[in-house]
Amino acid sequence: MQTDIKELNEKIRLESEFVDLIRLEMDKVIVGQKYMVERLLIGLLSNGHILLEGVPGLAKTLAINSLSNIIKAKFSRIQFTPDLLPADLIGTMVYSQKTEEFKVKKGPIFANFVLADEINRSPAKVQSALLEAMQERQVTIGQDTFKLEEPFLVMATQNPIEQEGTYPLPEAQVDRFMLKVVITYPKKEEEKMILRNNINNTFASTTPILKPEDIIKARGIVREVYLDEKIENYITDIVFATRFPKEYGLESLASMIAYGGSPRASISMALASKAYAFIKRRGYVIPEDIRAVAHDVLRHRIGLTYEAEAENITTEDIINEVLNKVEVP
Amino acid sequence: MLLEKMKKIIVSLFILLPLCVVAQDLPYASSRLDTSEIIIGEQVKLTVEIKAHDEVFLWNPFPTELCEGVEVVKQLSIDTLIENGTTLYRQELFVTAFDTGFYIIPPIDFPYHKAGDTTVAMTSAPALFLTVNTITVDTAQAFRDIKGLKEVPVTFKEVLLTAYPWAILAAVLVGLYFLGRYLYKRYKNKQPIFELPKKPKLPAHIIAFDALDKLKEKKLWQSDRVKDYYSELTDIVDQYIEDRFEVSAVEMTTDEILSGLANHSIPPKDMEKLTATLQSADLVKFAKSNPLPLENDNAWNFIYDFVKDTKLEHSVVEETKENADIQDNTTNKDTQS
Numbered sequence: 001m002q003t004d005i006k007e008l009n010e011k012i013r014l015e016s017e018f019v020d021l022i023r024l025e026m027d028k029v030i031v032g033q034k035y036m037v038e039r040l041l042i043g044l045l046s047n048g049h050i051l052l053e054g055v056p057g058l059a060k061t062l063a064i065n066s067l068s069n070i071i072k073a074k075f076s077r078i079q080f081t082p083d084l085l086p087a088d089l090i091g092t093m094v095y096s097q098k099t100e101e102f103k104v105k106k107g108p109i110f111a112n113f114v115l116a117d118e119i120n121r122s123p124a125k126v127q128s129a130l131l132e133a134m135q136e137r138q139v140t141i142g143q144d145t146f147k148l149e150e151p152f153l154v155m156a157t158q159n160p161i162e163q164e165g166t167y168p169l170p171e172a173q174v175d176r177f178m179l180k181v182v183i184t185y186p187k188k189e190e191e192k193m194i195l196r197n198n199i200n201n202t203f204a205s206t207t208p209i210l211k212p213e214d215i216i217k218a219r220g221i222v223r224e225v226y227l228d229e230k231i232e233n234y235i236t237d238i239v240f241a242t243r244f245p246k247e248y249g250l251e252s253l254a255s256m257i258a259y260g261g262s263p264r265a266s267i268s269m270a271l272a273s274k275a276y277a278f279i280k281r282r283g284y285v286i287p288e289d290i291r292a293v294a295h296d297v298l299r300h301r302i303g304l305t306y307e308a309e310a311e312n313i314t315t316e317d318i319i320n321e322v323l324n325k326v327e328v329p
Numbered sequence: 330m331l332l333e334k335m336k337k338i339i340v341s342l343f344i345l346l347p348l349c350v351v352a353q354d355l356p357y358a359s360s361r362l363d364t365s366e367i368i369i370g371e372q373v374k375l376t377v378e379i380k381a382h383d384e385v386f387l388w389n390p391f392p393t394e395l396c397e398g399v400e401v402v403k404q405l406s407i408d409t410l411i412e413n414g415t416t417l418y419r420q421e422l423f424v425t426a427f428d429t430g431f432y433i434i435p436p437i438d439f440p441y442h443k444a445g446d447t448t449v450a451m452t453s454a455p456a457l458f459l460t461v462n463t464i465t466v467d468t469a470q471a472f473r474d475i476k477g478l479k480e481v482p483v484t485f486k487e488v489l490l491t492a493y494p495w496a497i498l499a500a501v502l503v504g505l506y507f508l509g510r511y512l513y514k515r516y517k518n519k520q521p522i523f524e525l526p527k528k529p530k531l532p533a534h535i536i537a538f539d540a541l542d543k544l545k546e547k548k549l550w551q552s553d554r555v556k557d558y559y560s561e562l563t564d565i566v567d568q569y570i571e572d573r574f575e576v577s578a579v580e581m582t583t584d585e586i587l588s589g590l591a592n593h594s595i596p597p598k599d600m601e602k603l604t605a606t607l608q609s610a611d612l613v614k615f616a617k618s619n620p621l622p623l624e625n626d627n628a629w630n631f632i633y634d635f636v637k638d639t640k641l642e643h644s645v646v647e648e649t650k651e652n653a654d655i656q657d658n659t660t661n662k663d664t665q666s
Contacts, residue, residue, distance in 0.1 A: 004617070005616050005617050005618070009616075226615075226616060226617065228614065228615045228616075228617075230560075230614055230615065231615060283616070284615050284616035284617075285615065286582070286583075286611055286615050286616075287582040287583075287615075288582045288583070288584055288585075291582060291585075323580070324577070324580050325580060326580065327579050327580055328579070328580055328581060328582055329560070329614060329615075
């Protein structure tokens with residue numbers, strides 16, 4: 001068994017080389033935002049979708065566009081607006097006068113990388129259409145069902161500033177995103193570099209170095225990353241602590257949490273930690289990996305009570321408390 | 330004339346009778362009044378004494394009236410005094426009369442029997458005379474109105490028992506409610522109903538050494554339980570770090586523990602040993618690694634050395650404890666102020 005892990009470690013060391021190449025390519029076009037890029041890779045390798053929250057102008061579109069270019073994958077961007085219809089997203093049946101029959105016109109969702117920009121600007125029916133496609137990985141138009149191409153990664157963005165004219169995502173829908181990543185402004189030095197690049201018009205471009213099949217293959221290896229029972233217990237302890245804080249000596253949180261992480265949270269945490277271990281070129285998951293992804297996995301899965309909101313307690317505070325209280329194996 | 334003679338004889342008899350009793354063997358009873366003359370309603374103390382050897386007396390309570398018109402207001406308990414082989418029983422009564430006149434308090438009988446003999450004998454205290462006088466009215470003075478009823482202050486007990494019995498019941502019920510709530514809360518939180526005083530905690534290194542010895546005795550890795558061995562070893566060192574350096578290592582990952590200890594002045598060689606042990610423990614715990622027997626022994630030795638080299642010396646432990654106490658007191662004072 002020990003040999004298995006050694007072999008797996010070696011295999012991962014070799015197979016995960018492309019991660020560094022992707023990073024290098026991404027660094028060519030994006031200044032800073034390493035955290036976002038790393039989370040994009042986790043989503044890509046663990047077959048999950050990402051909800052991104054950050055103010056406009058933080059290179060969200062550029063990041064996913066560059067990633068798709070590096071992987072030589074199909075990219076589409078959908079700007080969610082209040083008048084958007086599900087058909088604008090998934091496609092519709094169009095009557096052809098030439099052939100005198102209805103033809104399927106596929107929507108922008110038929111791509112490997114989909115950027116759903118400002119997802120909360122569209123009403124629930126459009127959001128549901130997207131989230132259903134994300135979950136099922138197939139779309140039905142008329143009588144026909146179409147499988148979505150693999151890899152399929154949706155990166156949805158939310159603008160945290162504006163609340164007027166938005167349709168916040170329901171909790172059940174948000175749960176379908178594996179990670180919710182909060183991105184912040186670049187550092188001062190990074191911003192100076194962005195400024196110079198824009199003034200001098202010195203924009204580098206990415207080179208395609210991978211094929212979508214490479215990602216699908218890597219996903220298989222990621223699933224092989226060893227997750228010990230102790231780590232499984234650690235994951236379930238963290239998720240259970242968000243549901244039943246009193247049982248973990250977190251009495252003060254009991255009145256702050258309306259609902260805790262769902263079973264999807266446990267699954268997502270396990271998959272994301274495996275992907276993180278892969279990125280770190282390791283064949284096994286350690287508690288550090290769990291900690292690294294815990295915030296992104298849990299922050300959109302914990303419901304706050306009015307009491308918590310009144311006391312300015314955020315989900316970040318709750319996750320921190322939970323991580324500081326749950327014993328590390 | 331004859332009546333006068335008879336009176337003298339009776340008086341003489343009453344005077345001589347006690348002398349006869351005195352002359353008798355034990356037991357004998359005597360009685361006396363503090364004064365033989367009182368004002369109507371005034372109380373006088375009547376003392377009854379019995380001198381005896383080992384006789385057993387059958388004590389009966391005194392009647393409420395010693396004779397018609399003389400009432401017993403209060404009777405104190407029997408006082409016993411043993412002296413020179415004899416026992417002296419003394420009881421004091423307070424008597425009064427509410428009518429004027431001359432009263433003869435009849436002899437008071439005390440039944441007894443000797444120890445080991447059930448035959449009841451009797452000894453009697455002699456009769457007593459009591460004269461009750463009325464108050465002399467000074468007719469020369471002017472008439473005064475009859476005084477009204479005297480107001481007696483109402484006590485708290487009377488108020489509670491007579492006026493507000495429901496208040497007592499309500500207070501008891503409220504008390505029971507809060508007691509029940511307290512007990513339920515503690516039960517629900519799985520806390521003991523009464524908390525026993527905590528035992529003083531041993532210094533961190535003593536706990537760690539003790540746990541390390543026990544771990545060695547278990548021979549876990551020798552019985553193919555390497556994972557359990559490293560789990561326990563890291564638990565011991567985590568707990569030691571938490572107690573010794575106040576770094577909450579139990580809830581930290583290896584990297585976090587090592588960076589948490591970076592600010593403490595730990596000798597580099599010990600830090601290296603700790604790093605090596607924690608990292609190999611992670612491999613065993615999470616990556617199915619199976620180190621060599623020598624490595625297992627080394628891991629134990631590294632932790633033992635780490636504890637030994639970083640432990641607080643006794644005097645320092647005491648000093649730290651004292652400082653903590655002083656800080657506690659200061660904090661308490663601050664809180665109070």
